[in-house]
Amino acid sequence: MTVRTRPLGAFALIVAAGAAGAQTPAPATLPAEVQQTVERLIAAGLADRNGYAIIEDLVTRVGPRPAGTPAEGRAREWAADMLRKQGFSDVRVEPFTTTSWQASRETAQITAPFAQPLVIAALGGSPATPASGVTGEVVRFTSLGALRAAAPAAVRDRIVFIDEVMVRAQDGAGYGAATVKRRGCGSTARTLAARACLIRSAGTNTDRFAHQGWGASTAPETQVPSAALAPPDADTLARAVARSAGPVSVRIDIQTQYSTTAPSGNVLAEVRGRDQADQIVLAAAHLDSWSLGQGALDDGAGVAIITAAAKLVNDLPRKPRRSIRVLLAGSEEVVGSDSGGNAYRDAHRNEMHVVAAESDVGDGRVWRLRSRAAGGALPQLRLLQRALAPLGVLPGDNGPTVGGGSDIGPLVATGVPLLALNQDASRYFDVHHTANDTLERVHLADLQQNIAVWAVTLYLMAEMDWDLRQAVDRR
């Protein structure tokens, strides 16, 4: 049976051209010895235990490691030590300064008419409440747009509650939509003279975990105190509002530390290429995490995937031609210009990056290859996707709007080609940014599929003389 799917943009044209016998600008298969190495890497990736052990060690020895904290500093020490033991070259830490925000207390209760505690997580960048907390009548909206359209008198001196549900989606598209309220509530509520803002967590779980995450990107003093309710608590508050004949009041107590001059840093390591060492294949993940969980999936998994994959390539009998650089970025969870991705771009933009890719969707299996590369490179990308197909990777589109993550985003914006090894995000947002992000949530077989995909990808990008850079469209 032949299954025909929707044409996938330029890839479909390539396939059609091939089928019609037209000229194809690249060989239709990999050289035999390269193909043998691909198969060897797939087998090694699918049997890998190194990646899981990396996460296990990180969450045991470091645990949560928020940007700009001493724990993030310990994570850098751990990472440099680990990368040296894995056998990489040129392991180093590149420090930079970041914004750091921490909540030392984050509690809430319905105070009337149906008194009971609520589980919350303060939003990153939120200002503190007075030490005695802030109490107010709840006014519920179903979106940030509805809050913006509200009559000021309906919001003034109240506590805003944006009760918008996040959509579960394989490609993670629900998250962007769900964070609109997270980014906008605190500042919009302040403009409308509200006392505080509560949002339904930007997550897909129904278990009682509140999601952390950065709120408004502006300074705390431009916002009201803001927090995310665990989904069951958002349900409870919504029912209380619906059942109460009179006002429903909530008390929120958030205490915070905030600094714009906290220390952070990126950790780098190399697989030195055998004859084109100045050409860099960049593989990125991030070291920092939110504070309530252990950052096992976000982004311990990414750290493990790119490290274990690069090690498989490093351990081949012969190094690939180009260099592979592992970037374990600091301060990824901070919204703004002082992230590890920005620091990396500033320090390394003049080097020759042939491609960049990032792993930051936990252990979700890679199901699709997308790219942001010159059109002339499509036959080579098709070869790469074919090499990954036995691992369950579909072809995706190529284009200037394909995104790849915060750690490489600033570099990619300078014109460096991007590979997006899209991970299945269906389950990821049940756990992401919650206290439940622990080792127990990591699926070994899913992690191994990622390691195999990444090992093949890094190897081919470093071994073949493919050039994805020509005519990159920067629209």
Add this chain to the structure above:
Amino acid sequence: MTVRTRPLGAFALIVAAGAAGAQTPAPATLPAEVQQTVERLIAAGLADRNGYAIIEDLVTRVGPRPAGTPAEGRAREWAADMLRKQGFSDVRVEPFTTTSWQASRETAQITAPFAQPLVIAALGGSPATPASGVTGEVVRFTSLGALRAAAPAAVRDRIVFIDEVMVRAQDGAGYGAATVKRRGCGSTARTLAARACLIRSAGTNTDRFAHQGWGASTAPETQVPSAALAPPDADTLARAVARSAGPVSVRIDIQTQYSTTAPSGNVLAEVRGRDQADQIVLAAAHLDSWSLGQGALDDGAGVAIITAAAKLVNDLPRKPRRSIRVLLAGSEEVVGSDSGGNAYRDAHRNEMHVVAAESDVGDGRVWRLRSRAAGGALPQLRLLQRALAPLGVLPGDNGPTVGGGSDIGPLVATGVPLLALNQDASRYFDVHHTANDTLERVHLADLQQNIAVWAVTLYLMAEMDWDLRQAVDRR
């Protein structure tokens, strides 16, 4: 195909006797009009929405309601109001005095060598730590027995960690085994001059929820401060102990309130029998809950099941002959002699209870009928089981060791027969006594099966002149 299972004690004999054509002491079928009513109740139970709405209202208007607290008082008011609105007779509150214990703070951290926070729940009855917490080196054991066998010098001034896993079991048998350490750690550790006790939670989840529950039944001053670690945190601590060359230190901060003279109460309601009203079929569940969750499953579900089932019988065109009494007990979660079950026995032991049953395993489907009744009643119990068989209820054994729950236990110990409508506990201990015990965990279809089973059971026990009391074995 015939499947032969292990003989089920006396029931097997009855079946065999019937098959052999021997005299059977009871009719083999229910009267036709009774059978019609049974079928009507099954249909109504499986379509019930009332039970779910009861839980929904309880968790919205009251939420957590620990024994002896004002919230439990509000739960009694809610229950009395709800039972009157459901149409029951003689709704009343019977107050009694109980022990109340609450934690106002419960935090822990690994302090060295791998500093990170741990998620804990203080054990009921635990003493407080000093306001600055207690810090000590961790010594790990895999059972209470191993702690008891330890050399005193290995435990003195340390923090004991009993890292024993709970077994998942359909009949809930893993829980009793898992609570051995919970009940014994605080007092055993004090005997051995330890500073504090940590146990792995008595639960089957791997999500990051710590299980609450009563520890030692003796006074706080006979124990050391004690808490349960969420399962991922027990894993983390165990890994830290395994990876550290030197000692692993933990800090615990538990602050508590404790009273032995707190107000509690039972709430009672009746379906008045049409001609044998003084004969009581007792249906029990409990009103109180632990503090971190909302008590939706434990025991909002039981409250909903017995109330909705009794209402279906109360709403029949003709009341049954005997009375059905709904007992919503207070203070069930308190270990000791001042529970609602004891208060009920003391106040009502001279009334004629023909049978007692209790619902306290959340929404788990009833899968088996066990009993503690006179041997002469086995044919009648077999009729009951056959009436429930379309709902998926197997026959179980009858005997003096069959237990039925804390709310009816003291009464049953006086010789009142017991029906145990065994619920499937496979999933229950993933949620029980945790912050995750919210409405979102309730499965409507499972709740409806329970309501149907209970409606049929209450109806038959109240309508038929079955006598389960004769020759009750009190061994």
